[in-house]
Amino acid sequence: MKLVSYRLKDHNDPLRIGFVLENKVVDLQEAYLQMLSKQRRNEDLDGSIPTSPNDFYKTGNAVITKGIEAYTYVQNNPNDVSYLLREEVYLSTPIPNPSKIICVGRNYVEHAAEMKSDIPDYPVLFAKFSNALIGPEDEINKTPATDKLDYEVELTVVIGKEASNVPKEDAFDFIAGYTIGNDITARDLQKRTPQWLQGKTLDRSTPIGPWVVTADEIEDPGSLVIKSYVNGEERQSSNTEKFIFDIPYLIAFISNLITLNPGDIIMTGTPDGVAFGMESPKFLQAGDLVTLEIEKIGRMENRVGDS
Structure with a gap:
């Protein structure tokens, strides 16, 4: 999985953690929550994956394992999540x-x-x-x-x-x-x-x-x-x-x-x-x-x- 820190271009919104899939960017927390919802799983529905890149990496490998699970889900169910085109986003230092x-x-x-x-x-x-x-x-x-x-x-x-x-x-x-x-x-x-x-x-x-x-x-x-x-x-x-x-x-x-x-x-x-x-x-x-x-x-x- 290729993890990115991103925000919409020409916006001053806080950076979010996402991943790259081909030429698109997927928000990682949104993907994880969608996966839990589709699988009727109720655990960790509030803040299960931090949106802030710094908080995400400071949480460590346990949250990265959750991210990989969400990434695999999106690969297998590409129509279940929304995407941003690569040219729509600004990538920060990770x-x-x-x-x-x-x-x-x-x-x-x-x-x-x-x-x-x-x-x-x-x-x-x-x-x-x-x-x-x-x-x-x-x-x-x-x-x-x-x-x-x-x-x-x-x-x-x-x-x-x-x-x-x-x-x-x-x-x-x-x-x-x-x-x-x-x-x-x-x-x-x-x-x-x-x-x-x-x-x-x-x-x-x-x-x-x-x-x-x-x-x-x-x-x-x-x-x-x-x-x-x-x-x-x-x-x-x-x-x-x-x-x-x-x-x-x-x-x-x-x-x-x-x-x-x-x-x-x-x-x-x-x-x-x-x-x-x-x-x-x-x-x-x-x-x-x-x-x-x-x-x-x-x-x-x-x-x-x-x-």
């Missing part, structure tokens, strides 16, 4: 205000090499904040504070239940789903101090989306083709099988340091091909179109704006 955005640096050998860095012995962790997040239809903000804005396609993990001291072998039980992230980085700001934060969490700089694919649809996130393009030119092309630290390791490592909560996201690192690693770097400019693709998730495109 989780607008996660409690934590944990990022992993240098998680591909080739990327570490192009950055002239050593292979890390432990995951390199840093944070972003919600001010940086934008959705699949928003412009990347290019602040005048940087002349070296870079792209980084990353498989992004959404946590589905509280995780503390999780063993590697149990890690997948704690995942709600997967999405695409673009760890936009101001290299000049990142590199001017030993701490990366100022180059990593600029306002409205980090697209996440276009949806969250639930974990049941991706059996092996450690073997996905991952690519990026700028104005149609391929820049990055790799596979998540090249992770230095795979997803179970990352969840075990992080959860032994920090309790992960439902709705938290982990950006798992980018492969080689970033602008900074080029002999003649091609940093992002206003008007550029950045396209990211990850196998089994889809495609996300964002234009670079000019602030």
Whole structure:
């Protein structure tokens, strides 16, 4: 199931949780309540599935299981629910205000090499904040504070239940789903101090989306083709099988340091091909179109704006 955070275009209504079916969007709570009504089930009729995306993900995997049930019902009974055409809705970043955005640096050998860095012995962790997040239809903000804005396609993990001291072998039980992230980085700001934060969490700089694919649809996130393009030119092309630290390791490592909560996201690192690693770097400019693709998730495109 592809979960989206949406509202009608040109409206300021609160975002709602829905799912994509072909080129249409279905409201998830409405679909679930319709399913219960048709099946003459009376349980959980009031607020069974939160309408708010943040509340939905914070509820965790239990409510996602209900959502998958409703999704399956709609697939089998397509005339029982109302639809919105894809062009009628605005898609936001799937989780607008996660409690934590944990990022992993240098998680591909080739990327570490192009950055002239050593292979890390432990995951390199840093944070972003919600001010940086934008959705699949928003412009990347290019602040005048940087002349070296870079792209980084990353498989992004959404946590589905509280995780503390999780063993590697149990890690997948704690995942709600997967999405695409673009760890936009101001290299000049990142590199001017030993701490990366100022180059990593600029306002409205980090697209996440276009949806969250639930974990049941991706059996092996450690073997996905991952690519990026700028104005149609391929820049990055790799596979998540090249992770230095795979997803179970990352969840075990992080959860032994920090309790992960439902709705938290982990950006798992980018492969080689970033602008900074080029002999003649091609940093992002206003008007550029950045396209990211990850196998089994889809495609996300964002234009670079000019602030």
